Amino acid sequence: MPKRKDIHKILIIGSGPIVIGQACEFDYSGTQACKVLRREGYEVVLVNSNPATIMTDPELADRTYIEPITPEIVEKVIERERPDSLLPTLGGQTGLNTAVALAESGVLEKYGVKLLGANLRSIKMAEERDLFKQTIEDIGLEVPRSGYAHTWEEAEKIVEEIGFPAIIRPSYTLGGTGGNVAYNLQEYKEFIHWGLALSPRSQVLVEESIAGWKEYELEVMRDKKDNVVIVCSIENLDPMGIHTGDSITVAPAQTLTDKEYQIMREASLKIIRAIGVETGGSNIQFAVNPADGKLYVIEMNPRVSRSSALASKATGFAIAKIASLLAVGYTLDEIPNDITKKTPACFEPTIDYCVTKWPRFTFEKFPQTSPELTVQMKSVGEAMAIGRTFKESLQKAIRSLEIDRHSLGNRYIDKNIPLGKLKDKLRTNCWDKLWYVAEALRRKVSVEEIFSLCKIDPWFLNNFKDIITLEAKLKRRKGKLPSAALMRQAKEYGFGDKYLASLSDVPETEMREHRQSLGVDPVYKMVDTCGAEFEAATPYLYSSYEAECEAAPSDERKIVILGGGPNRIGQGIEFDYCCCHAAFALREIGVESIMVNCNPETVSTDYDTSDRLYFEPLTFEDVMCIVEKEKPDGVIVQFGGQTPLKLAVPLEKAGVKIIGTSPDSIDRAENRERFNRLVKKLGLRQPESGTATCYEGTLKVARKLGFPLLIRPSFVLGGRAMDIVYDEDSLKACVDEAIEASGEHPILIDKFLNDATELDVDAICDGKQVVIGGIMEHIEEAGVHSGDSACSIPAVNIKKKVLNEIKRQTKLLAVELHVKGLINIQFAVKDDVVYILEVNPRASRTVPFVSKAIGVPLAKLAAKIMAGKTLKELGFTKEIEHGHYAVKEAVFPFLKFPGTDALLGPEMLSTGEVMGISDNFGSAYAKAQMAVGNSLPVEGNVLFSIKDDDKARAVPLARKLHEMGFKIVATKGTCIQFIENNIPSEFALKMKEGRPNIVDSIINGDIDLIVNTTVGKRSIDDSFDIRRNAVDRQIPYVTTIRGAEAVVQAIESLRDEKVSVKPVQLYYR
C-alpha cells in the first residue's frame, strides 16, 4: 500500500532534555523520522527543547521549534503551523504524554490533527495499568497480581491481598520514577505517598513482587495490514526487580528453547493486536519463572523506546525509520532492508553474534543516595558491545564503560572482603554486583549457591566462571608472556591488552607487541541483520578474534572520528552532536568518515551517519586495531569529550596522525604549569593558584592565597570532587576527596573569585584566523559548574569594553595554541577585570547550544578546518550577532536520587539541557525554566531564605515581586531585612525553630516559588529540607541570587505578555 496522500504536514514531538530514563535514543529515533519523512515529501514540523540534538538542526525539519514541550506550548505550535497529523511515538514518554494531553483536551480535534501510529485508545490501554491488565487477561495471558490505588486506603487493601514485598509503580512517569519495592508497612506507606504525588494522574500500581524471575523483552513492529514481526529478543542478565534500563542485558535471548520463545512471540503478537497499536514499534516485557517457565506479561511501551534503539543497533534493523514509514501508510513488505538493500524489511532479523548492554552509573556524584538498584531507573548512560561469544561481548562492554575496570578482576573491589559479607553483597542489588559474583566464583562458591543468592541465571554465571578460570591460568604465568594458543583464547574471551598486561605484570605496549608478534590480531565482522545469508551493503562492523575479516577498507581519503562512549554526567549528547557533525562535514567535502563509538543510544552509531561504523570500545587497543586496519589520513579526537581526548597522546606516540589542534597544544592548556607559562607569556590574568599532593602542602598554599579557595583534582571531567572551601575547618575533607579523584596527578588550588560573573566562549580557528561563535554569560555566579549553570547568548550584564577584551584574549589564546578547530575558554569577570579560568582547545559541551543560538553549525565548520579548509574558504569570517536571546538551562536528576541536595556547586550534576529562545531575555529565560519543568508562577506566595551576603541584593527582588502582587514569606533574618526595607513579608520558622515551619508550608502546597541561598556547612544543612521538599513536590526553586534575579525578570516578562513561539529558522534570518 503506498504512502498516505491525505496528510502533508506532520508534527513530531521530541523528548526534550536528557534525563535519566530518556536520553539520546530519542534524538536517534527523531532524527531518523525527520529525515525519512522529508525524503518522502512530507513537510515536517518539530518541537524539541533540547538544543544538543541533531534533530533540532535547522536543516532536519521544515520548521524547528526549540520550545518547551508542554501541552500549552505545543498547542501554540499547532495553532501557528496547522499540521494535519501528529506522530507521537518517537519522542519517548514526554512526547507521548504531551500528545495524550493534547488529544484529551480536544486540541487535536479543534485543529483537525490526526494521531499517526497509535491512537489515543491504544496508548491509554498500554499506559494505564488497570486497562492494560484487563486487556492482557482478556487474551488469556497473565500479569503479576496487582491493584491500583488512588488513595492510601485503597493501597492498604491491595497489600493485604498480595503481601510483601510489594512493588509500587506510579502511573505515567518517566523511567519508572517513583518506583519502589516495599518490604514492610512503614516503607510501603512512605512509597505510596511519594508515588501518588509523582504520578500526574495520582495513580499507583501495587504489584506482587516477582523479583528473581528471568526478564525478557521483545521488540515488535506492526504495519496497518496487520503484518507483525519481532525485531529482537533481549534477555536481562539481572533478574526482575532491577529496572531494565539499569540491567545488563543481552541480545538475543540465550536460555529459551524455541518452544518457550514462540510462546513469548505469540503472546507479543496477541498483545500488540489487542492493544491496537496500528503501526510502528512496541516494546513488550515478560517475566519467566526459572523453575517452571511460567510467563507473566510485565509491560508494554506503545512507542519507540530505549530498548528499540538498542535493538536497532543490535540487529541493524532501523526501527524508528521503519516505524515512521509505517505511520504514513507503507507496509513492511514495501520497505527495503537498508543493510541488504535487496530483501524487504518484512522479516525477523537473525544475528550471528552476541550483544551486551551495560548501564553506566554515577553514584559517586550523589553520595547521599543509596547506590542500590531498584525498579526505578538510576543509570545515566549505557555502553553496548558486540562479540562472537557472550564472554567476548561482556568483556568488551566492561571496557567500553570507561570506569577504569577492564575485566572481572577483584582488584576493583575489596578483595579481602570476608566470605560472609561477600555473600551478603550477592543478595543486594549494588551496581557492581558482578565483580562480587566473580569473586565468589574465584573463591569456589558453587554456581548453584551463587544463583540462589543473586538469581543471575547459571548460564551467565558459568560464562563468568570460564573467564575467571582463564584469568587464573594467565595469572599463574606471571612474568611470562602468554603462548600463542593462550593468547588467542584470552582474546576470544574478550580480555583487553591492558588487563592481560597487568596479569603478566608488563606494560600494555609490551603485551600489545607480544600479541602482534604472535599474529593474534582482531578481524572485523559485519552487522547485517541476516546472519550472512545475504550480502550486506552497509559497513557496520565489530571486532572479533576469528579467521575472516570483512572490513575491506577503501583507498579513499578518510578520517576516523572517535566518539564519546557512554553518556555520563559531564559527557553526553553534546559531544555526540559534534561527532555527527564531523561525519556530515567530511561527507560534504568528499572525505570518507569512519566513526568509532560504543554508545547504542546515539545518532553517531546510526550506520547512516558515517561512511563506515565501528561499534567498538574507545580504548587505546581497540582504536589502534581499527587504525591499523583502516590506515586513515587522520584521527579526530577533539569532538567526543574527554574519552577520546585522553587517547590523543598515546595515539600520537604510536604514530597515529591526530588532525586539528595538536595534542601538544591540548597539553599546554591542560597541564597546569605549562598553562601558567602560557598565560604569563600572553600577559593575561588568572586567579592566583598553586598545586599540592597532600593535605599539608594544600594548607601551605591555602595560607598563602587566602580563602575562599577552589579545590579540584586535575584531569577529571564534570568537576568531579571539586569544591569551594571557605575556611581551614572544611579544607581537610575536601582535599582528601580531591586527592583520591586525582590519582597520580596533583590537586589544583585556585583563589576563588567571590561573586564574579563567569563567561564561556566558543570560538573557531583555522590556525590563523579566529571567529567568535558566541559569548555566554552564566546566570549563576562563578563557582557553579559551567555545565550546571544557566547561560545567555548574548551576554546581558557585561560592558561592551569587557566583552571586547574577552574577544581579544580569546583570539590571542587560539592563535598562540595554533588551534585548528574549536576552542572553549572560561572567563571570570570581577569589577570589570577579566580572568582566565580554563582553556579547552577542543569541542565543548556548549557547541551545540551556541550553534543553535546563532544558526551556524560550528562543529561542522571545525571538522572541515581539521580536514584542511580555512575559515575564508568556508565563508565564516565574522561573528554572528542576532537580535534574539538564547538561554540554556540545565536539568538535574535530583528527583531520582532521594536524599540528595539540590544545591549547585563546582561539581557538575546535571544530565541535560534545554534552550529557551525569544526576542527578550526575560521571556527566553522563562521558556528555559518552563522547558526544565520549573514553570514559574505569575502569582502566589514566594519563600525567601537568603544568606547574609545576598540579602541586600534580595531586597529589590522581593520588592518587585511584592509589587507584582506576590505574597512574600521569609525566614527570620531575611524577613527582618525585608521589613526594614518596607517590604511586607510574612515570617516563617525554619525547620529547627519549631512548628508549623516553612517545610510544613511547602508540603501543604502554600508556596509557589522558593528562593534559597546558603553558605557554609551549617546553613546548608539547615535548609536542606526546603530544597529537598521543593524537588519532591516539583515546586519551582532557585538556589543562587543571580538565578533569582533572572527569575524575577522572567516572571515580569510572563506577566507582561503571553509566551509566543517561533521556529528557529526565522530567528536566523
Added chain:
Amino acid sequence: MKAVLLLEDGTVFKGQAFGAQGQKCGEVVFNTSMMGYQEILTDPSYHEQIVTMTYPLIGNYGTNAEDWESRRVFVSGFIVKENCEYPSNWRNGATLDEYLKKNNVVGIEGIDTRQLVRHIRNEGAMRGIISSTELNTKKLAAQLESYPGLVGRDIVKKVTVRKPYPWGEGVIDVLSDEQTVPEPKYKVVAFDFGMKRNILRLLVSHGCDVTVVPAKTSATDVLALKPDGVFLSNGPGDPAPVSYAVETVQTLLGQVPIFGICLGHQILSLALGGRTYKLKFGHRGANHPVKNLKTGKIEITSQNHGFCVDLDSFEGKDVELTHLNLNDNTCEGVRSEKLRAFAVQYHPEASPGPHDSRYLFDDFIKLMGQK
C-alpha cells in the same frame, strides 16, 4: 580433541571436536534460526546434511525429552562456533554434547562459522566431510570423492517408516504439559517422506485421525484406508528421483483432498506438471517472509529446503501460485482448486520457528469438509 571439516572445493576448517567421534559425509548447509537446534537435529529433512548454525552460541538450553521432531537425530554432522557445556533451562535433560554422543553425531566447534556461511552463500551448498577421527585432509578428500551428494538420489527411502502406524499425540503445551486432542472428525493418511512430528501433532490437534504410511505406499492402499484427506510430508534431498511418490499423488489427485509441506509441496508440484531445481544454498531458517498472495498478508516462516519449485513451469496449467518468498521471489505455495490440493514449501508446523502459518491446517480441515 581436534576435528576438521573439509569441503569439496578443498576448503578446510579446523576446530575442536564435540559429540560423537567419527567421520561422515554430507551436504554442508547453514541454518539461521537462533533457537531450536534440537528440532533441527531431529528433522529427517536434514538427512545427509552437515548443518552449520549461524548463531554462534549453541547448546545454551541443553536438550530435553519433548523437543524431538522424529525418532532419532538425522543430521550427518553439526557445526557451531561455541558449544555450551553448562546449559540452563528448566526443561534441560542433557547437554548438547551428551546428546550428540548418545545419538552418534559428530560435532565441531570453534571454527569461524560466519566465514563458512559466507563461503557457502557465495559458492553454494556443497559436499563436505566432517571428522574427529581422521584429520589428514588428503585421506578425507579421497573419502569425500566417493560421496555422491544429494542431486538425483532418492534419500527418502532411507528415512521413511517401514510400516504404517497410527499417530495419536496432539500439540503439547510445554508450560502446562497439556495436550490438545479433540474428538477426531477426519481420517488422514500421512505419507512419511521424512515426517516432522509437529505436523502430526498439529493434525491431531485439528481433529484428524492420522495414519502414517511409508513413502512407497500405493494409491490403492491409501484409498483402501478411506481417508478424508491425504497429507504429503517434508523430507530430505532431491524430489525428482522420488518419482514413485509423484506417480502415487497423480493417481490420488482429484479423488481425495491433498495437503503437502516442503518435499510434499515439491512432490505435489511435480504431480501437477511442474518442475523443480536446486537452489544455490537453500532456505534454512526461521525468519523468511512469505506473502500469501490471496490475502496480501506476510507470514514469517520456518524454512528448510535446498530444492525449489520452478514458478514458470506451471505456465498454462490450472495451478495457482498461492505463496511467494519475498527475499528472492521463489515459489512458496501452490494450489489446485479443481483437484482440491494445496501445498507450501515452508513449514507451517514451525518447530522451530514462528507460528504465523498454522491457519494452513485449518484450511486443510475446511477442504476435507467440503465434500
